[in-house]
Amino acid sequence: MDLAQLYVAAVILAMLGGLIINIARPAWLFSLAALALYFPGFVSSERMFSHAVNPAVLTLVLLLVSSLALEKTRILVWISRHLFSRSQLVTLFKMGGMVAISSAFLNNTAVVASLMSTVRTNRSHPAKRLLIPLSFFAILGGTLTLIGTSTNLIVNSFLVDYGEKGFGFFDFFPVGICILFVAGIAVIISSYWISGSSIPNEISKEYFLEASVEEGSELAGSSLQQSGLSSLTGLSLVEIVRAHDVLSMPDPSEVLQSGDQLIFSGDVTQAKQLANINGLSVFADSTGLLDKHLKEVIVSPNSTLIGRTLKQSSFRAHFDAAVVAVGRNGMRLPASISNLELRAGDKLVLAIGRDFYKRPNIERNFILLDKKALEPQLEKKKELLAFGGFIGVIVLAAFNVVNLLSGLLIYLMGMFAAKVLTPTEVRRRLPLEIWLVISAALAIADVFNQVGAAQLLSTLVRSLLSVDSAQDYVGVYWAFIICYLLTWLITEIVTNNAAAALMFPLAYGIAESLGVSYMPFVMAVAYGASASFISPFGYQTNLMVMNAGHMKFSDFAKVGWLVSLCFSVVALIMIPIVFPFIT
8 A cells, every 4th residue: 555545545444434423414524534635636616616516515405405396295294194093903004015115205314204293192002113114114214215314315415526428317216115025024024123111201300400519609528418419309410520520420428619510410400499499590490481381302313402512503593492401322421411412302391481483593402302294284275286397397307307306406496486495495495414434435435436545445355255256256256245245334323324425435446446337336335225224323303203102222123133134134135136247
């Protein structure tokens, strides 16, 4: 390896390490890595910024924006009303069909967010046995079409950037429908392995609350036992944050000091008893909203709060609400609530004011765990225009009558003209993070190829597998399996979009090195990036239902291993059949 290759490899490995330990948001890590390769001169300014306007990238962005109009239609409301039957088995089959078809054409995050509260509050069947299948069927449905999931579109963006013909609209369907059938049966079978315990109607007790000892407080100098803080009803003191020290599970004899931050775990509804203790300041009480109605929400994957602390976000001013408590999968929080950087999927207990539901930014930032609709329903004419227009564009694009990018531009202009969408809505929901990830990943891949790192890795894989030629089917097939498994592993550890962006250059390079068709290898990346079933952290919809259903990592592992196995076996068998190595 020469110096340039070592530098590029170091940058990519540092980025991957940052993604694994979640040191920053993927968009920032990919952007920093791209800049680290840009400033030494590995890529020109023109080439660097041309990736952001790659036609396939713009198509992805326009599709996500177009889905905002479809979210306003009643199609998902209709599905939620017809989802349940007396039989749990029938309900699961109906859910599988309806959710998969919806996710093939709509943003699967929006599908799950729209149906989640209905599933969570249904009285016919245990909600925990339906929430994980809801997410899994949305993932499976996304594998049916080009626009079904962002990972398919990311792989398509790479193909176009590499000078290849992009995917057709239904290129994914033959493999995807086989996966949906087999893995869907596995979802239904394994859902019965989930505990049938009900989700409590009251606010969960897996939250953390924060209070602090005021300067000059009478509590300073008193022990926890003397102050009564070690014997509160429904609340347990789990940490004292003192300057740069953290005292975990403090002893009742621990003496309090001014400025101590106290982290409690337990019944959020008991927070008022903390506010009634003289000299103790509760984080939410300073807003004057602690006496108001408490509401559970989940931080949306599209939220502007992600990566920011409550102090930085001016939370009270923006939402007319105060954060009473924070929950993160039952884990201990890495910082006090006021200094905690929020993540997608975090659960918040909010004390809401009178204008909370009137704020225009609620739907982007939060997934509400009740059925309250914040958006007024569209008029029937506008609804038909939104739904019919989108289907028309997709059908015309599928039969190559019109370019998908051009069709979506016309569709969006129609949505603005009909006032179905407004510029403000689009600005609030513009998927800038995905745009940054893909643009930066394309620039990184460009450098990866230019310095010969991709060719070097491909040659290494070829030598390790002892593949002599394209005619060595066993060796080629093993290289294909390795591409799939590496993508799947990165997806489970990091995220699906990052996995697709990281693995495409390697998979394409291996195919070129072996002298075989690139299609089965890039399809391995596309399907491997969607195979997130064992870990809830690799796919946004998994994280959403995990928090909504108060579930644990073990719940996903218990169900996901069988689904992941079935998904992978079918994908590894069907992809080379539909897309042969030698054409």
